[in-house]
Amino acid sequence: MKEFTFTKYEEAVKTLRNNDLMQALYDEGEVIMDKVLVCLHGEEHKQRRKLENKIFTRDTFKLYEDKIFPKTIEETLEPFKRTGKLDLVDFGFRVLLNLTADFSGIDRPEKSEGETEMLLGMLKTFASGATLAHSTRDHDEVKLEVKKALEEFDVRFLGPSIETRKLLINNNDDPNDLPKDILTILLLNEDKLSLPHDVLMREVAFYLLAGAQTSIHSLVHAFHEIMEWLNKYPDEKNNIYKNPIFLQRCVHESTRLHPSSPVAWRKPICPVSLPNDQDAKEGDKVIIDLYNSNRDKEIFGKDAREFNPKRKTPDGQNIYGLSFGLGMHSCIGRNLAAGIVAKEDTDPNNHQYGTVTMIMRVLLSYNALPNPDDSPKMDEKTKRPNWGYYPILIDAAG
Numbered sequence: 001m002k003e004f005t006f007t008k009y010e011e012a013v014k015t016l017r018n019n020d021l022m023q024a025l026y027d028e029g030e031v032i033m034d035k036v037l038v039c040l041h042g043e044e045h046k047q048r049r050k051l052e053n054k055i056f057t058r059d060t061f062k063l064y065e066d067k068i069f070p071k072t073i074e075e076t077l078e079p080f081k082r083t084g085k086l087d088l089v090d091f092g093f094r095v096l097l098n099l100t101a102d103f104s105g106i107d108r109p110e111k112s113e114g115e116t117e118m119l120l121g122m123l124k125t126f127a128s129g130a131t132l133a134h135s136t137r138d139h140d141e142v143k144l145e146v147k148k149a150l151e152e153f154d155v156r157f158l159g160p161s162i163e164t165r166k167l168l169i170n171n172n173d174d175p176n177d178l179p180k181d182i183l184t185i186l187l188l189n190e191d192k193l194s195l196p197h198d199v200l201m202r203e204v205a206f207y208l209l210a211g212a213q214t215s216i217h218s219l220v221h222a223f224h225e226i227m228e229w230l231n232k233y234p235d236e237k238n239n240i241y242k243n244p245i246f247l248q249r250c251v252h253e254s255t256r257l258h259p260s261s262p263v264a265w266r267k268p269i270c271p272v273s274l275p276n277d278q279d280a281k282e283g284d285k286v287i288i289d290l291y292n293s294n295r296d297k298e299i300f301g302k303d304a305r306e307f308n309p310k311r312k313t314p315d316g317q318n319i320y321g322l323s324f325g326l327g328m329h330s331c332i333g334r335n336l337a338a339g340i341v342a343k344e345d346t347d348p349n350n351h352q353y354g355t356v357t358m359i360m361r362v363l364l365s366y367n368a369l370p371n372p373d374d375s376p377k378m379d380e381k382t383k384r385p386n387w388g389y390y391p392i393l394i395d396a397a398g
């Protein structure tokens with residue numbers, strides 16, 4: 001078996017767009033990822049993506065940004081206002097869990113603290129299974145934990161959510177009156193997709209993960225970069241606190257430097273030509289290094305490794321680089337997490353900012369700052385460069 005790694009931006013773009021390469025990152029994590037969207041290929045992938053894409057519309061995003069999410073952020077922040085202290089990683093998990101549960105179609109009838117804790121625990125266990133390839137823990141132990149969590153998830157959350165939706169589907173002639181979530185779409189198209197129950201369960205669990213886990217890490221990295229930058233350039237305070245479009249730009253710049261998935265892995269489905277006149281065949285492994293490609297000086301300039309929200313966007317490229325992937329598996333939830341890239345004439349009062357910038361705006365409105373008496377720590381349970389603990393202080397008076 002040969003291994004090919006691409007660390008330059010242009011090579012990464014070509015490789016991500018090559019449809020003779022299929023997903024390989026989650027082969028180790030099949031306990032939670034087997035047959036979920038990001039692991040499918042060809043016609044099967046196209047069909048499921050087309051169906052699920054139906055709920056990723058501008059109208060749905062607008063509904064979330066205008067109505068649902070502001071309330072969720074404030075509600076989740078409420079208990080922390082009393083102490084003025086919080087761990088941004090833990091808070092991120094809680095706040096994004098609510099959003100992704102709605103989006104995935106997982107009801108939480110009790111809306112109690114215990115119920116949230118339980119779902120949060122499951123989400124963390126699913127996450128450890130999905131990123132097993134990067135885990136420093138005993139892999140068999142993790143797989144057993146994931147299987148148990150999936151069983152509990154099925155009984156406690158998925159089963160009741162399916163029942164509710166089946167009732168709604170049977171009693172409703174107009175699909176517009178049905179919930180706008182992944183589970184409903186999958187149930188409505190059960191005949192076309194013929195998904196066995198275990199695949200349906202993993203697909204919904206994967207959405208919980210894909211929606212929450214990635215955005216959490218983007219949020220904490222962005223907070224850290226913004227605070228460090230403000231220490232260096234205190235005169236920029238107004239720009240950060242009062243100009244939400246600039247704040248969104250900071251989030252995008254940080255997302256470029258810290259892609260939630262530092263690498264994409266692929267495997268050839270037939271003999272294939274790769275950049276630099278290299279040939280690969282079935283059984284070989286292709287690694288696309290998103291982290292280093294996003295720091296390619298030829299594309300992003302001499303200071304590519306630094307956080308510079310004033311960077312000029314390279315011609316024809318995205319300011320967040322390849323952090324949301326490209327090609328057939330490009331992130332379906334990008335606009336939900338990152339919003340839309342603003343133009344010169346964008347109206348800040350009628351703009352889609354994305355969940356990460358929205359949360360950041362609320363935190364800054366409460367004067368969130370790193371806790372000087374408690375240092376942040378990286379997550380030691382994974383080789384991925386993510387924060388595991390990030391203590392901050394907020395001023396409840398705002």
Ligand code: HEM
Pocket residue numbers: 023025037038039049100103207210211212214215218259260261264265322323324325326328329330331332333334336337338356
């Ligand atoms: C900052 C936040 C996010 C980042 C950095 C991110 C990153 C990515 C990347 C890099 C991929 C491509 C994986 C590959 O090529 O192997 C991807 C795919 C995907 N993402 Fe995201 N994502 C984010 C948020 C979301 C959200 C909010 C959702 C859903 C609610 C979501 C759902 C998905 C799905 C379903 C795929 C698979 C698409 C397919 O295979 O067709 N992501 N994401």
